[in-house]
Amino acid sequence: MFKWFGRVNHAPHTKVAEFAQHLREGRLMASRCEACGHVSFPPRADCEACLHGAFTFVPVSGRGTLHTWTRITAAPRGFEDVAPYTLGLVDLEEGGRALAWIGASVPESSLAIGMPLQVTPRLHEDVEDIRVDYTLESPKGATA
């Protein structure tokens, strides 16, 4: 089911594939190591702290602040039709980061490093296949 993740997916097979099912149901999940308890976002099958190989999914809030951003004009394959689009990188309150598009609730003129943003699951219904990802939305405008 990880093939659902992203507009273009290059890595459909992964031990954290259930992430996409959770995302489809509106939940943003991190991994928690069963040995040391370390929480990682994006989730990892193998703990980044101790390299233990067993984990469980745990929900995270998706609250974060903008670390940096860029508006991409020269787009790669699969994104030519949707350029320009704006990528934001957020530092998450519970640790880790997310890279995603800045969502419709955040006008580009309002972008400022340090501003609060909400990582918000998104289900694309405008394409035939199931597509899930997340966007960075204004905490007020977030729908999750």
Add this chain to the structure above:
Amino acid sequence: MSGRVGIVGIGHTPFGRRSDATVQELAAEAFRAALADSGLDRGHMDAVVVGSVPEYHKQRSLPGVVQEYLGLTPKPTWLTEAACASGSAAIRTAWMSIKAGVHDVVAVIGCQKMTELETAEILALMGRVGEVQWESSFGSTFPGYYAMFARRHMHEYGTTREQLTAVAIKNHFYGARNPLAMFRKEITAEKANASEDVATPFHVFDCCANADGAACVILAAEPRARGLRKPPVWLSGMGCASDTMSVLRRPSLTGLGSAQAAAAQAYAMAGVDAKRVRVADVHDCFTIAEVLAYEDLGFCAKGEGGAFIAENRSYIGGSTPVNVDGGLKAKGHPIGATGVSMTTEIVKQLRGDAGERQVPDADVGLTHNVGGIGQYCFVQVLTRDE
């Protein structure tokens, strides 16, 4: 082998669109020039290490083809890949093989023919430069990553758009004076700022260009390195380190941890500090990358890279002249050839052979070759005998 490893020959093709040659023909141009420069002949080569990024060629398994074309079979050959740092990775591999006492004389050929790919293939490759599971799925691009570094550096340290442009202006100023460079024209701020957006805050003129080309260095163990056509230039400090592939796990976006670590190793091995470096070739794949390099290599303090270029301190006559061959920006960036090209430039400078681009009293030089967005970095400190 506890002795030093010297560079005894260099060769370099013109960089640019080379519709006249295959990649092995480019390799032959650089290798033949390096042989002539050294006074050795090809029978003296114990091995050939090729630095290249295979996905940019139609030809797969390049070292086999190059070795055959150069008539060097059955001598050993292999490929070294570390993205845009493949050339310096190949030099490090050759250096290690000599230090280990396995080989005495090794040729390193960095070569790349990027313009043979179709636009569609390039677009597809562009879409997989980042970490593909969590980043490429959102349409991240190579300029996009460095653009995010730039915006964060501007935010933390007040680096300006004008300072980034000043890097491009400097590198084109020197590219105009390098007969091997792809772009041999000076540029103005007006022209740079009028170029198309790529990934804000970058325009086209913040980015280096894909190119074709090859460069070659011949390395020899210390006793062998002496008494050849030209005095050897020594690989006195060799640093190599890594940082995360993913910006999601990268501790800092305002410097490359790999470059800082590699520089510390190279300075320690050579017994010099940053102030002792008289000339440097650094990895300016994007304008901000050169600013980060000033700081990561210790040419200025953290956060002062913007002022460093604004005050012309990286021009000849400044405290540390940087990329006086035009850098990737004006010379072009045939990925696998780039690191080897950097080393050839510093050898020229240390020999006093750089012509109108010669840095006075250049006796200690440095190269800084970065792979990807900093997941690999190789730093060399080069010296000559007095």
